[in-house]
Amino acid sequence: MSKYYLNYLDELESEAIFILREVWAQFENPVILFSGGKDSILVAHLAKKAFHPAKIPFPLMHVDTGHNFPETIKFRDDIIKELGTKLIVGSVQESIDEGRVAEEKGKNATRNALQITTLLDAIESNKIDCAIGGGRRDEEKARAKERFFSHRDDFGQWDPKNQRPELWNIFNGKHFEGEHFRAFPISNWTEMDVWNYIKRENIAIPSLYFAHEREVVWRQDSWIPNSEFLILEDHEEIVTKKIRFRTLGDITITGGIESDADTLEKIAEEVSGMRQTERGNRSDDKRSESAMEDRKRQGYF
Amino acid sequence: MLDSSQLLRFTTAGSVDDGKSTLIGRLLYDSKSIFEDQLQAIEKTSQKKGHEGVDLALFTDGLRDEREQGITIDVAYRYFTTPKRKFIIADTPGHIQYTRNMVTGASTANAAIILVDARHGVIEQTKRHSFIASLLHIPHVIVCINKMDLVDYSEEAYNKVINQFEEFSSKLLIQDIRFIPISALNGDNVVNRSANMDWYQGAPLLHTLETMHISSDINKVDSRFPVQTVLRPQSESHRDYRGYAGRVASGIFRPGDDVTIMPSGFTSKIKSIDTLNGPLKEAFAPMSVSMTLEDDIDISRGDMIVRSNNKPEASQDLDVMLCWLHNDAAKPRAKYSIRQTSNEQKAMIKEVLYKFDINTLERNKEDKELKMNDISKVKIRTTKPLMIDQYRENRTTGSIILIDDATNETVAAGMIV
Numbered sequence: 001m002s003k004y005y006l007n008y009l010d011e012l013e014s015e016a017i018f019i020l021r022e023v024w025a026q027f028e029n030p031v032i033l034f035s036g037g038k039d040s041i042l043v044a045h046l047a048k049k050a051f052h053p054a055k056i057p058f059p060l061m062h063v064d065t066g067h068n069f070p071e072t073i074k075f076r077d078d079i080i081k082e083l084g085t086k087l088i089v090g091s092v093q094e095s096i097d098e099g100r101v102a103e104e105k106g107k108n109a110t111r112n113a114l115q116i117t118t119l120l121d122a123i124e125s126n127k128i129d130c131a132i133g134g135g136r137r138d139e140e141k142a143r144a145k146e147r148f149f150s151h152r153d154d155f156g157q158w159d160p161k162n163q164r165p166e167l168w169n170i171f172n173g174k175h176f177e178g179e180h181f182r183a184f185p186i187s188n189w190t191e192m193d194v195w196n197y198i199k200r201e202n203i204a205i206p207s208l209y210f211a212h213e214r215e216v217v218w219r220q221d222s223w224i225p226n227s228e229f230l231i232l233e234d235h236e237e238i239v240t241k242k243i244r245f246r247t248l249g250d251i252t253i254t255g256g257i258e259s260d261a262d263t264l265e266k267i268a269e270e271v272s273g274m275r276q277t278e279r280g281n282r283s284d285d286k287r288s289e290s291a292m293e294d295r296k297r298q299g300y301f
Numbered sequence: 302m303l304d305s306s307q308l309l310r311f312t313t314a315g316s317v318d319d320g321k322s323t324l325i326g327r328l329l330y331d332s333k334s335i336f337e338d339q340l341q342a343i344e345k346t347s348q349k350k351g352h353e354g355v356d357l358a359l360f361t362d363g364l365r366d367e368r369e370q371g372i373t374i375d376v377a378y379r380y381f382t383t384p385k386r387k388f389i390i391a392d393t394p395g396h397i398q399y400t401r402n403m404v405t406g407a408s409t410a411n412a413a414i415i416l417v418d419a420r421h422g423v424i425e426q427t428k429r430h431s432f433i434a435s436l437l438h439i440p441h442v443i444v445c446i447n448k449m450d451l452v453d454y455s456e457e458a459y460n461k462v463i464n465q466f467e468e469f470s471s472k473l474l475i476q477d478i479r480f481i482p483i484s485a486l487n488g489d490n491v492v493n494r495s496a497n498m499d500w501y502q503g504a505p506l507l508h509t510l511e512t513m514h515i516s517s518d519i520n521k522v523d524s525r526f527p528v529q530t531v532l533r534p535q536s537e538s539h540r541d542y543r544g545y546a547g548r549v550a551s552g553i554f555r556p557g558d559d560v561t562i563m564p565s566g567f568t569s570k571i572k573s574i575d576t577l578n579g580p581l582k583e584a585f586a587p588m589s590v591s592m593t594l595e596d597d598i599d600i601s602r603g604d605m606i607v608r609s610n611n612k613p614e615a616s617q618d619l620d621v622m623l624c625w626l627h628n629d630a631a632k633p634r635a636k637y638s639i640r641q642t643s644n645e646q647k648a649m650i651k652e653v654l655y656k657f658d659i660n661t662l663e664r665n666k667e668d669k670e671l672k673m674n675d676i677s678k679v680k681i682r683t684t685k686p687l688m689i690d691q692y693r694e695n696r697t698t699g700s701i702i703l704i705d706d707a708t709n710e711t712v713a714a715g716m717i718v
Contacts, residue, residue: 006307007308008306012308015589017589021589025529049576050546050589052576053591054534138379145375165404165626167405167408167711168696168697170701172709174704174709
């Protein structure tokens with residue numbers, strides 16, 4: 001190599017690897033929060049790079065709402081086998097059965113907010129001191145304020161107005177018993193960067209991201225997939241469309257877009273021409289202007 | 302976007318009055334980085350607030366309190382991409398905790414944009430921003446003389462500001478400084494060349510950001526590799542592997558290089574530089590790699606691998622320009638944890654030499670209390686040696702933070718002089 005500079009993807013990769021190694025060095029018991037979505041798959045891939053030739057030295061944790069795409073669960077189990085790491089599952093269904101949370105009512109009911117309790121319970125019972133997430137600052141305005149190392153008090157809460165300053169590449173993960181941190185190694189990546197990198201590295205992602213035929217219903221400006229959890233309104237009609245998902249979450253709230261992009265090249269091209277943000281199809285963010293901030297304060301991802 | 306595109310980080314400082322938010326909104330809008338749903342949300346809020354048209358400044362508000370109070374509380378990061386480069390903006394607020402936020406945003410920046418209102422010229426705030434840019438050794442400074450539309454796009458007004466700026470900035474250490482006359486509101490010389498200022502021969506702001514040479518911003522001479530952690534797979538295929546994981550802080554390393562491990566002083570040769578994608582012939586800053594050595598030496602986090610013919614200083618006594626970042630003032634002779642690269646020791650502030658008045662740039666030798674937003678020159682003593690370079694030579698090995706062990710808070714950030 002004659003030119004001594006990194007291109008933007010290599011620099012983002014190097015930064016993320018640095019953060020992941022800092023987490024491992026500064027915390028006793030970290031986990032990667034794994035949803036089966038592209039961002040958490042990317043974080044797992046970067047962790048593989050950070051610790052090679054050793055295995056990823058900590059487990060993956062999945063907060064299972066019980067409302068999954070079957071493809072996501074299969075993908076999760078396959079990746080665990082490939083990485084040779086442990087999987088911790090926090091179950092929202094169990095939290096409901098134990099009476100820790102109550103299910104929302106109505107046709108737009110989701111288990112999105114219920115995940116907070118399950119996540120915090122799993123962090124506490126597994127004595128996790130740092131949960132590594134795939135959150136990105138370009139996703140949402142509250143997330144634009146996140147630190148790489150983000151402190152959570154002993155109630156798991158985020159105080160965005162009182163965050164530790166983060167200078168240069170020096171990260172302070174010191175905390176008291178009962179408190180924990182969230183770490184965001186891909187803070188500086190945009191949706192486009194993620195796709196360009198997935199394409200470059202040829203990282204396996206769930207088939208849901210590629211255009212496919214699916215039964216869907218038009219609701220809140222996007223195509224909501226048919227599932228056993230869907231409650232149909234009178235005026236609503238199930239149709240079959242060629243769609244793909246830009247983000248993956250709970251099957252009840254993740255809307256798809258009509259698309260013919262069935263390869264990584266086509267997806268990257270499609271994303272570069274998109275005029276809507278990726279979370280625009282997530283009804284969990286549409287509830288109010290500060291929906292994300294409110295959930296994050298309480299301990300959300 | 303090309304595969305060879307680089308990443309440029311820049312900081313913008315100032316208040317709404319300077320048109321800072323408008324400028325950022327303009328860059329994002331004209332580079333098509335604002336999405337339709339974001340624009341609709343801003344339109345809705347603009348109407349609710351009774352603003353005429355779309356207030357691009359609203360795009361930079363993140364938290365509910367910020368939207369309600371119309372102020373920016375904390376550094377926010379924005380992203381945009383052009384076919385030539387990816388950009389990260391550290392958008393730092395002008396009023397509250399300005400020094401703390403500016404220093405934070407400036408710490409990783411390649412470039413700083415300093416906004417001057419063409420009508421008012423250089424004011425105290427301009428001096429403050431320039432001083433911090435110089436102190437944090439931001440390699441490139443772009444002074445945008447804004448609101449040119451309000452001075453009839455006059456070349457004379459522009460030259461007046463440049464003269465004012467050059468007069469006071471001669472005391473500062475800024476390597477590369479440029480001036481651009483703009484109107485963020487109308488878009489003159491932001492993304493597109495202005496038709497209203499024929500007399501300006503230079504490039505518009507975006508073109509400047511896209512083309513400025515940043516490969517030399519990182520020190521490529523002094524090879525420094527702070528060890529973050531040790532990789533020991535102990536697997537069938539890598540039974541005896543012992544890799545030192547870290548990110549090259551500066552300089553270049555190659556297999557076969559003679560290296561010294563600091564602080565122990567042991568010497569060895571680099572055996573291999575490894576990544577998941579295979580071994581490398583060389584590693585340079587800021588690459589994250591795993592290094593193996595020819596000899597079995599006890600090395601752990603906090604140690605530094607350096608080229609034997611070019612070593613940093615190992616010292617327990619540091620002269621530091623210290624920015625105090627916490628609400629609680631420094632306690633006299635209190636002990637703190639000090640972090641420099643991956644190294645952590647205990648430290649004590651032994652002496653405050655002077656405090657800067659960052660509005661006048663004068664040194665105050667009387668007031669020695671370290672309060673929030675103060676910038677002072679201090680002497681620090683550590684329990685064990687740190688491997689240091691001057692901040693001016695090396696932003697990674699020349700920077701430190703102080704942590705209060707009673708609260709675990711980061712209370713100060715410093716640059717070694």
